[in-house]
Amino acid sequence: MSPLAELAQASGTKFILALFVDLNGKPCAKLVPVEAVEQLASEGVGFAGYAVGAMGQQPKDPDIMAMPDVASFTPIPFVKEGLALVHCDPHVEGKPWPFAPRVILKAxxxxxxxxxxxxxxxxxxxxxxxxxxxxxxxxxxxxxxxxxxxxxxxxxxxxxxxxxxxxxxxxxxxxxxxxxxxxxxxxxxxxxxxxxxxxxxxxxxxxxxxxxxxxxxxxxxxxxxxxxxxxxxxxxxxxxxxxxxxxxxxxxxxxxxxxxxxxxxxxxxxxxxxxxxxxxxxxxxxxxxxxxxxxxxxxxxxxxxxxxxxxxxxxxxxxxxxxxxxxxxxxxxxxxxxxxxxxxxxxxxxxxxxxxxxxxxxxxxxxxxxxxxxxxxxxxxxxxxxxxxxxxxxxxxxxxxxxxxxxxxxxxxxxxxxxxxxxxxxxxxx
Structure with missing residues (x-):
């Protein structure tokens, strides 16, 4: 079991918001059921980067894959019972995407x-x-x-x-x-x-x-x-x-x-x-x-x-x-x-x-x-x-x-x- 899955299980999480922001600060997320937590942990979750907004992509570009940072896992049951949030580092073709604000701060x-x-x-x-x-x-x-x-x-x-x-x-x-x-x-x-x-x-x-x-x-x-x-x-x-x-x-x-x-x-x-x-x-x-x-x-x-x-x-x-x-x-x-x-x-x-x-x-x-x-x-x-x-x-x-x-x-x-x-x-x- 991955560390993300362990955290989800321990907190009674049923759904995870896999979240990142674009350069303008717009919060973008996909709602991932806990049944797919291992896939989220290993592969991330995909986004069409141009549709996201200010992420340096065109419609022809490969998917942005939001890779979760386990350390940021945050249960938020006071919003919805069983809901959690995890901040993600966007990747493209296996590498951190340089237009992602969180990637920029980490650098x-x-x-x-x-x-x-x-x-x-x-x-x-x-x-x-x-x-x-x-x-x-x-x-x-x-x-x-x-x-x-x-x-x-x-x-x-x-x-x-x-x-x-x-x-x-x-x-x-x-x-x-x-x-x-x-x-x-x-x-x-x-x-x-x-x-x-x-x-x-x-x-x-x-x-x-x-x-x-x-x-x-x-x-x-x-x-x-x-x-x-x-x-x-x-x-x-x-x-x-x-x-x-x-x-x-x-x-x-x-x-x-x-x-x-x-x-x-x-x-x-x-x-x-x-x-x-x-x-x-x-x-x-x-x-x-x-x-x-x-x-x-x-x-x-x-x-x-x-x-x-x-x-x-x-x-x-x-x-x-x-x-x-x-x-x-x-x-x-x-x-x-x-x-x-x-x-x-x-x-x-x-x-x-x-x-x-x-x-x-x-x-x-x-x-x-x-x-x-x-x-x-x-x-x-x-x-x-x-x-x-x-x-x-x-x-x-x-x-x-x-x-x-x-x-x-x-x-x-x-x-x-x-x-x-x-x-x-x-x-x-x-």
Whole structure:
């Protein structure tokens, strides 16, 4: 009996979602009955790659075979009795597929390991809970969530008690260590935190949590959205990533006298130096730049989104916050980020800074200029950034060019669409 079959049997699993994501972060899966678990374990399960979406394939190409990573096996009976999920590494003709985000992250982690580093990541997943009204418009799921400053409001948390506690219970049953659940800064916005882990595990958990939030909210007739900026006048949703490195038992970000180490500062400098290109992978949608490019405060009085690539101490106005001597927090990413690509890109940028012995300057400083104003600007920065190109191409060449092309087309698809703003502004203006 294979290890996957043993886990399925021990957990009473009847069906397994064999899951992976495309470059845009779309979760793709096949539902495999436990009777076929040995076939799944040995051969994987096949997908027509072009039909999946952004996976670097054409209709003529061979099947993508999703090979399960047994270590990621996750029973989710709170969704459906007897259901489990396993994250997969897509392969084509027996080899890891270089356009698969999980494969890209694994290549980045191997490079870090060659430098002697283990990579640890914590993630803050922010999201909105919405409903559709009688006219089909998206509105806040909680009709009483109308306060001018709703962040941390105990009453807002109580009104969503059933949803929040069901997700918390699910996370803790999986051993994730959920330690806080709160109302965030926007009406209808929430965050549910879990303990940090190795980088691959955390990326898998972000994908799993998004899936759980989506399906469990839908059971209560709600829409859980990770869209960066669903409302003009509300705070956007971030995916803040806390990163640290270790060498064996040594926490190499920890310096003397409570400060971070010179290595950690070089890691920070590397991220700041590549911040404009990084935005293409940690803020990868047109809508992302309605969050980081906003010039007016939200209804609550702050946007909480960085506009320039700077770093500071325990200060949430910067692109990188250093809350203590063990870790850094990158605040430029948003809810649309593919966690595998985001971590791979940040790790490559940080290691480039370490290799160069880069200096970020004094607290509050960073490279001159602002972050990209649009997705197109971010793509153009990516195309000029050899380090980020190398991160995306780490498992095989051509991925960065393909990804940049996808995102450029996404920008022009939006640009060619006529919006209500244009109609209101121009219809009778001349």
């Amino acid at each position: 980045a982690l191997e490079r870090a390991a060659e430098h002697g580093f283990d990579t640890w990541v914590g993630a803050e997943v922010e999201y909105f809970l919405l409903r559709r009204d009688a006219e089909g418009r998206l509105v806040t799921a909680d009709p009483h969530d109308t306060a001018a400053q709703p962040c941390y409001d105990a009453r807002g948390v109580f009104r969503m008690y059933d949803h929040l506690t069901s997700i918390s219970t699910a996370m803790n049953s999986l051993g994730w260590g959920n330690y806080a659940n709160d109302h965030e800064d926007g009406n209808g916005q929430f965050e549910q935190n879990f303990e940090y882990a190795d980088a691959l595990t955390t990326a898998d958990r972000v994908i799993t949590l998004r899936y759980l939030l989506s399906v469990m909210a839908a059971e209560r007739d709600m829409v859980a959205t990770f869209m960066p900026k669903p409302f003009t006048d509300r705070t956007g949703s971030g995916l803040h990533l806390h990163m640290s490195l270790t060498q064996g038992e040594d926490k190499v970000f920890v310096g003397e006298d409570g400060d971070v180490s010179p290595l950690a500062k070089s890691f920070v400098a590397g991220i700041l130096d590549h911040a404009c290109a990084l935005q293409s992978v940690i803020a990868p949608t047109v809508n992302s730049y309605k969050r980081t490019g906003v010039t007016a405060s939200s209804a609550s009085g702050a946007t909480w989104a960085p506009r320039t690539p700077t770093y500071g101490g325990n200060d949430r106005t910067h692109y990188i916050r250093i809350p203590d001597s063990t870790r850094i927090e990158v605040r430029g990413g948003d809810g649309s980020a593919n966690p595998y690509l985001a971590i791979a890109g940040l790790l490559a940028a940080g290691l480039d800074g370490v290799e160069r012995g880069a200096d970020p300057g004094p607290l509050g400083s960073g490279p001159a200029g602002a972050l990209p104003l649009t997705l197109l600007h971010a793509v153009e920065a990516l195309e000029e950034d050899k380090v980020l190109i190398g991160a995306l191409d780490a498992a095989g060449s051509g991925v960065a060019e393909y990804f940049a092309g996808l995102k450029r087309q996404e920008f022009f698809d939006w640009h060619s669409s006529v919006s209500p703003w244009e109609t209101e502004r121009y219809l009778t203006a001349f």
